[in-house]
Amino acid sequence: MPASPSTARAINDRLALRLLQQQGPLTAAQLKQHTGLSRPTVADLVDRLAASGLIQVVGEAGEQRRGPNAKLYGIVADRAHLAALDVRTEGVSVLVSDLVGRVLGEASVPIGGDTGTGHAVEQAVALVERVAKEAGADRLHTVGIGAPGLIDPATGELRDSGGLPAWHRRLVAVLQERLPAARVTVENETNLAALAEQRDGAARDRDTFVLLWLGFGTGAAVVLDGHLRRGASGGTGEIGFLPVPWTRGLPSATDCAGGFHSLASSAAITELAGRHGVTAPPGTEEPLGAGLVRAAVQAVSAGGAGAWDAGVVPVGVAGAGGAGVGSAGGAAGVGSAGGAAGAGSAEGGAGAFLDALADRVALGVASVVAVLDPGCVVLGGEVGHAGGEELAGRVEERIRRMAPLPTEVRAGVLGGAAVLRGALLTAREAAQEVLFAPLDR
DSSP states (O other): OOOHHHHHHHHHHHHHHHHHHOOOOOOOHHHHHHHOOOOHHHHHHHHHHHHSSSSSEEEEEEETTSSSGGEEEEEGGOOOOEEEEEEETEEEEEEEEEEEEOEEEEEEEEEOSOOOOOHHHHHHHHHHHHHHTTTTTTSEEEEEESSSOOOOOOOOOOOOOSSHHHHHHHHHHHHHHTTSEEEEEEEEHHHHHHHHHHHHHHTTTSSSSEEEEESSEEEEEEEEETEEETTTTTTTTOGGOOOOOSSSOOBBBOOTTTTTTTHHSHHHHHHHHHHTEOOOOOOOSHHHHHHHHHHHHHHHHHTTTSSSSOOOOSSSOOTOOOTTSSEEEEEGGSSTOOOOGGTTTTHHHHHHHHHHHHHHHHHHHHHHHHHHHHHHEEEHHHHHHHHHHHHHHHHHHHHHHOOSSSOOOEEESGGGHHHHHHHHHHHHHHHHHHHTSTTTT
């Protein structure tokens, strides 16, 4: 059955708006070329969208061209303002943008672990209100929040977790109270990072991949056939709880100590670096674990270990209560917990440190590959970005030896900024879903 005239108009309008969102301003002729619609149909939809306040003339195509055919049409950017939040255990980052995603304001505020729930929430909400005011946004249409923890797939709410600050859950409710006209949504931070890396980063050419988050903690996001997979309870990707060798015990339902987190968290990486004599330059603004990895990569790239001792060989797993280099855990085909295989290399302590870290990261990647066969794993977060191709290449080499499934390991492009970028992308899509609804519905 052919579509009714109203349905056909709605489909055409949505198609044109998506093109303008993805490609920027276009002429009527370009819209005709991209959509395959007739000239009269394009003229009608342009008039209809302009009358509705969704698009407007934003310029002309070519300095020498004049007339109606040269008009460039673009989405009315200030039709709505959006906010994105990256909520961490140690603070909050906020940005405000227009409807096309142009950032109008951005700021962060640290929130100490000893800050009370009420005060922490007030600090975060006040930051959102201040950034919105400074950006000239009188009213926020949609707010997208990225936070650690599980998101209930039935309610879309952040689930209670004993390992996370209480103010995280309270923040969502208070924002909705203070911004009653806005739509407030929350998503797991690693899932948002994966969406951002797929849209603007390392996974732009992949419909199926896994993002392994390496930052303050660890996590994973699974994208299969273009769709983010959250699992039955919203817990897909809680890889920090993955039991691994080289730790003193097993993780529990309420504590990931003893799991993959104990090998690849920022704290574990920091102590591993210390065992190899790796130090970060003073004054670095990025998380310590990422700064140490970046310093090691720079030393390796320079072809030497600098002041680091090439003979330092660790005896166990830093921060993880490891069983030691000669333990049964070292028989996994990835070397040993301490990465002794790289200790005598030309790059000395820096190379040995990266080898040891790659041994650890490869355990998490190999588990993901064996179960999901994603074909591509992106090392995201601040640490994944800092490690770059140097760390990603080491991990991929180990996966080739450990798994029969071909897997490309890539370094994330966006680093820690991926969460905020992903939150903005989801806020923008949610707002456009409402604003770009059929005009005659």
